[in-house]
Amino acid sequence: MLFSAPTVRRAVAGALGAGALGATLFGVLPAASAQPAPPNCTAADFAGVASGVSAASSAYLFTHPDVNDFFTSLHGLPREEIKTRVMDYMNAHPQERDELTAIRQPLVDIKNRCGYAFADAGDPDMPE
Template sequence: MLLSAPSVRRAAVGAGALGAVLFGAVPMASAQPAPYPPNCTAADFSGVASGVSASSSAYLFTHPDVNAFFTSLHGLPREEVRTKVIDYMNANPQVKSEMGAIRQPLVDIKLRCGFTPQDSNGPNVP
């Protein structure tokens, strides 16, 4: 059985309230603030990335010419791919705008969570 997000939140709030009653609402002396902003966990990034990936897939399946272009890049050196993508996007501003809108949630979470351009050079982050 899958639980809905509101059900999970209610359970978490209930567990927190129960903990406060059982253990008292005394602050812990060693409590440390989270080392990252709220909603910037690996799970948050994974959720956003999966949504962007699904939307990208749907876009490419419904735009065969764009799909063919990106498919043709397979196996090329990274710098050549970069140059070809820039040239293609400059020649196709509507595709650039639509694909930019699809990727925007990933850009937004990176900005909100304090990523730097250097952070984007890791695996699975174009």
């Protein structure tokens, strides 16, 4: 069964954002400011970090079939149900939560260092 990219993105973003479920890997925009961005805070820098996090997430899911199966099982569920199930799963699996949070850390770091704000870029399938 093939899943649409937005569905997979939504599920994995929910996992990686456990503790910050509203965050998403994509749809990050720099905060409006009259000052230039700090060094290494360009769109290319962010895309590089995001692609690294995405690759690490994929590797993690392939090497943890039980976690992969859980996120795959979320396909087609309503957004609110996905959020609830992800929160419940992460609370019941603290090691997996910590590992996924560590994978996501570079994204959090660049967001904090560069002042990026997570936003829905107009894609109705993106997490809020």
